Amino acid sequence: MLSALYFSIIFGLSSKNNIPESVRPQFLECIFLGRLRAAKALVSAWIDETETTLSRPPVHAAWQVQGDLQLLTGVMEEAEECYRRSQKTIRGSKSALRIASCRNTAWMALFRYRLPTALSCFSQITKEMEANSIQLAEAHFGIACTLYEMGRVNETIKALDSLAQSIERLKKLPDQTAPQWIEVLEVLRVDVTTQAELRTTTSLDDHVYWRSGQIAAYGSNAHLPKFPKHDTTISVLRVRSEYLKSLHSTMREDVHAVSDLYRHIEWAANLGIIEYLRAVRLECTLATLVGRFPNHASTILQPLNHTVRIGTAGRAQLEYLYCAAKVFEFQGRVSDMQQTYRRYALVAMQSLREDANIRLIANESVATSSRIDHIGVRLPVRYRAAYLYLLENLEYSDLSIGEVAASIGVTPRALQLTFKQYIGLSPAELIRKKRMEHIREDLLNEKNVSQQSVRDIARKWGVENRSSLISSYRAQFHETPSDTLKRSGRPSFSDAADRGSCHGLS
Numbered sequence: 061m062l063s064a065l066y067f068s069i070i071f072g073l074s075s076k077n078n079i080p081e082s083v084r085p086q087f088l089e090c091i092f093l094g095r096l097r098a099a100k101a102l103v104s105a106w107i108d109e110t111e112t113t114l115s116r117p118p119v120h121a122a123w124q125v126q127g128d129l130q131l132l133t134g135v136m137e138e139a140e141e142c143y144r145r146s147q148k149t150i151r152g153s154k155s156a157l158r159i160a161s162c163r164n165t166a167w168m169a170l171f172r173y174r175l176p177t178a179l180s181c182f183s184q185i186t187k188e189m190e191a192n193s194i195q196l197a198e199a200h201f202g203i204a205c206t207l208y209e210m211g212r213v214n215e216t217i218k219a220l221d222s223l224a225q226s227i228e229r230l231k232k233l234p235d236q237t238a239p240q241w242i243e244v245l246e247v248l249r250v251d252v253t254t255q256a257e258l259r260t261t262t263s264l265d266d267h268v269y270w271r272s273g274q275i276a277a278y279g280s281n282a283h284l285p286k287f288p289k290h291d292t293t294i295s296v297l298r299v300r301s302e303y304l305k306s307l308h309s310t311m312r313e314d315v316h317a318v319s320d321l322y323r324h325i326e327w328a329a330n331l332g333i334i335e336y337l338r339a340v341r342l343e344c345t346l347a348t349l350v351g352r353f354p355n356h357a358s359t360i361l362q363p364l365n366h367t368v369r370i371g372t373a374g375r376a377q378l379e380y381l382y383c384a385a386k387v388f389e390f391q392g393r394v395s396d397m398q399q400t401y402r403r404y405a406l407v408a409m410q411s412l413r414e415d416a417n418i419r420l421i422a423n424e425s426v427a428t429s430s431r432i433d434h435i436g437v438r439l440p441v442r443y444r445a446a447y448l449y450l451l452e453n454l455e456y457s458d459l460s461i462g463e464v465a466a467s468i469g470v471t472p473r474a475l476q477l478t479f480k481q482y483i484g485l486s487p488a489e490l491i492r493k494k495r496m497e498h499i500r501e502d503l504l505n506e507k508n509v510s511q512q513s514v515r516d517i518a519r520k521w522g523v524e525n526r527s528s529l530i531s532s533y534r535a536q537f538h539e540t541p542s543d544t545l546k547r548s549g550r551p552s553f554s555d556a557a558d559r560g561s562c563h564g565l566s
Contacts, residue, residue: 175414342361446464
C-alpha cells in the first residue's frame, strides 16, 4: 500500500519530541532518507540503554517507535509485541491509554488490510477530548490513508482537507514540524489524484472495485495532478514525487519513462518497506498496461506471482489479481485470464460488502448492525458495540482483545472486567464460544462435509490450529467434530482418515 511510505515519515514527525536529543537529529535523518534499518538500530540501542539503567525503564515512546519500524519492515508479530509493551508502560490517564491502543490497533489493522477496523479506530481518536494536536493530525492522516485503500477518492480528498486543518494547529507548537507535515500533504494530494486518474482510464474500466460507484463523482479533469512548484526537503518525498511524474508519463505512452519506473522499483526494494514495494509494482503494472507496454507489465508483476496461492485471496490480493488478469488478457491466455478475473471479482464483491457496513459522517466512521441477542442486551450500551464488533470479526484469526477494546475507545482491562461482570465470560472466552457455535452450525447444515472441508470450516471462523479446534469443541459440546457428523447420521470420516494427518479432528 502506498500509505506505508507516508507513514514512515509521519510516525517520525509524531515521535520527534519523544526521541532523546542525543539521537534525534540522526534518527530523523534516517527516516527522511528512508534508511529504516539504521533507524531501527538507533532505537534498539536506545531501548538497550534504558533497560540496563535500572532507574530508567524504557518509556512507552521507545517501544512504540520500535513497533512502527517493525510494522513498516513487515515483522508483524514483533510489532504487536512492541505495541503491547508500549501500552503497558504508559503512566498517564485512561484516555492516554485508549488513544495509544486505538492508534496502534489502527495501524496494525491497516497493514493487515482490515480497513473498517482501521477506520473505526482512527475515527475514535478524533473523538477523544485529551488527544493532542499531533495525535489528531496523525488520526486524520490515517483516516485519509484508509479511505484511499478503500477506493473512496472523494472522501479521501475531504479527509485530506481535515488533515490540512489539523496541520494549521500544529503551526502553534514549538516543535516546528508543521512545514514537513505540509510537504507530506502536498505530495499525498498529488499521489491520490494520480492514482485515481490511473484507475479511471478507459482501458481499466473493468476494475470493478474502483468502478463500484465510490468514485463515480470523481472527475479526473477537475483534479489533474499539480506537482509542488518547490522541491521538498524530505528525500523520500522528493523521490516519490519524481516517480509520480514518470508514472504519469508512462500512462501517456512515453516509453522513455518506463526505465524510470524500473529505477524506482529498485529504490523501493532497497528501502525495505515490503508493502510499499508491492504497491509500487502494482502501480507500475497498471501504468504500463495503460501505456500499452504489456511486456513490461508482465516483467514488473512477475516477482509477485509466488505470493498468491490458489484459494488464498483476500483484500490484500485484490489489485494483484486484477493486474494478473489484465496481463493474461494481453498475452492471449484467455483461460487464465477468466479464472483470475473471477477470483478478482469475488474478492472485490466481498470487500465491497464489508465496506458497506461503514457509513461515514463528517469523516467519522460508524459501524452499523442490527444483530443483538440475549448476550448483547445484558451489556451496557457502549459495550454492546464492542460485542457487535466481536461478532462481525470472528473470521479473523488475529482478532485480539485490544482491537475489540479499541473499537469503542476503552482499555482492554475495562473490556475484560465489563464482560466478566455482565455476561460471566471474558472477551477471549466469548470469541472461542461463538466460533465453536458457528463451526457446529456449519457442520450440521452443510452437505457432504469431508475431512478437508472441516478444516476449511474451522479456518472460515478464524480457527487455524487443529488441537485448539478439538479441545475447544469438546469442552463446549462434549463431543468432537467427527462425533457431531456421526450423530447427525451423515457421512463422516473413516477410522483410517481419523487416524491420518488431521488426527480425526477428535
